[in-house]
Amino acid sequence: MKTLKIAIQKSGRLNEKSVELLKNCGLNFENYKSSLISPVSNFPLEILFLRDDDIPEYVQDGIADLGIVGENVIQETEVEVSYLQRLGFGKCSLKIAVPNNTNIETVADLNGRSIATTYPAILRKYLDNLNINAEIRTISGSVEISPGLGLSDAICDLVSTGGTLKSNGLKPFADVMSSEAVMIGRPGSENDDLIQELIQRIQSVLRAKETKYVVLNAERANLPKILELLPGVKSPSVVPLAEENWVAVHTVIPERDFWSRISQLKQAGAQGIVVMPIEKIIL
Ligand SMILES: Nc1ncnc2c1ncn2[C@@H]1O[C@H](COP(=O)(O)OP(=O)(O)OP(=O)(O)O)[C@@H](O)[C@H]1O
Ligand SMILES: O=P(O)(O)OC[C@H]1O[C@H](OP(=O)(O)OP(=O)(O)O)[C@H](O)[C@@H]1O
Ligand SMILES: [Mg+2]
Incomplete structure (x- = not known):
């Protein structure tokens, strides 16, 4: 094999x-x-x-x-x-950044300036598309330090929280790509x-990873309202409880609108809500 x-x-x-x-x-x-x-x-x-x-x-x-x-x-x-x-995962953006006190205000102001980066090919395409003639200085790391050392007027590097730019006196200026x-x-x-x-x-x-498994209890009378709040799910399981007129509903909820969905379910009469992570969903 x-x-x-x-x-x-x-x-x-x-x-x-x-x-x-x-x-x-x-x-x-x-x-x-x-x-x-x-x-x-x-x-x-x-x-x-x-x-x-x-x-x-x-x-x-x-x-x-x-x-x-x-x-x-x-x-x-x-x-x-x-x-x-x-x-x-590994979500970040490739951005051009300039010093806080720069006189570069529009993308056209990059004409004739120098930009330090570890991404010369991407930056070259980006600038060519905008007809901007800037000098690209290729360096292999610690790009954010280069304007402070007088090596370039701007930089083009990866940003996620923006913390590295901030601590080096730089501000984001233009988005080149997200990744x-x-x-x-x-x-x-x-x-x-x-x-x-x-x-x-x-x-x-x-x-x-995008979904949670949820089990909740409700009075049968509240079931229609609760099921209405679970539109994305083909068929939540509804199981009768020992107590008459009560049921347990088993369903999955997308992580992204989890908290708003939970509070809506509570308002609709859901009680004893148990939330569990899911390991795998095989279709
Ligand atoms: N601040 C960040 N936040 C999120 N993702 C990032 C961040 N910085 C980089 N990445 C992503 O993670 C990848 C790897 O980043 P890392 O800094 O480990 O690369 P590297 O130093 O070039 O590593 P290597 O030693 O393998 O060459 C990047 O190419 C990018 O896709
Ligand atoms: O916006 P932030 O959250 O501050 O992240 C941005 C920093 O992260 C990356 O470097 P990394 O920390 O991976 O180190 P490296 O330069 O050694 O690759 C990138 O090159 C920036 O310097
Ligand atoms: Mg690398």
């Missing part, structure tokens, strides 16, 4: 979440210690632990079949790979049976 290879980040922002996701898919393996390859004992898969910059090319060139990496890195390496699954971690493969690889099996496992874990 063939063995697939999946490349994930060795250490850094995406390592922990990538490992957690694969473990939640029921895969048994050792996280990176000193070996850069870890076999999975219960699925024909090997995990390669790499620097994230190398992952898109390894997948494009067939050294790995799959990879988990940020969209920002995929765009920067300009490879031909397919997005097999968005993973919902999250994705699973990639070679174009067409989504048709491979083993890859499909893995994608389905990942989707069942992601789906479960």
Whole structure:
């Protein structure tokens, strides 16, 4: 039987979440210690632990079949790979930022200025689209320090909380792209049976993360109002309780509007509400 290879980040922002996701898919393996390859004992898969910059090319060139990496890195390496699954973690934006006391006010003011970045290819495309002629200074890290050192007039770097910009006297100025971690493969690889099996496992874990399992008690008379508040669910289970005219309703609720839904359910007469995490949802 063939063995697939999946490349994930060795250490850094995406390592922990990538490992957690694969473990939640029921895969048994050792996280990176000193070996850069870890076999999975219960699925024909090997995990390669790499620097994230190398992952898109390894997948494009067939050294790995799959990879988990940020969209920002995929765009920067300009490879031909397919997005097999968005993973919902590693969310951040690539932004141009300028010093708080700058006289750069419009995007056109970037003409003739210098911008430091670790993402020269993405930035070049962005500026070309806007017909802006700025000098791109490619550096390999600690980009936020460069205006303060007089190395550039602006920067283009990843932002999530904005804390790093703030503590370096910078403010966000323009959005270049938003990014999250994705699973990639070679174009067409989504048709491979083993890859499909893995994608389905990942989707069942992601789906479960987005929902909560809820059990509540209610008087039968309140049931129509309560069921009306659960429109997304095909058929909540309604189970009679020992106490006459009372029922238990079992259902799932999306995480994103969880609290508003719970308070509506309480107003409609729901009592003794128990909420549980879901491990997997297999359709
Ligand atoms: N502040 C952030 N918040 C959320 N996600 C981020 C943030 N910064 C980076 N990311 C995402 O996580 C990815 C990995 O970031 P990290 O800082 O670990 O990269 P790195 O230093 O280039 O790592 P490597 O050593 O593997 O080259 C980024 O490419 C991006 O997709
Ligand atoms: O908006 P914030 O929440 O402050 O995050 C932004 C910072 O996060 C990333 O660096 P990281 O901390 O991953 O370190 P690195 O430069 O070593 O990759 C990025 O390059 C920014 O510097
Ligand atoms: Mg890197």
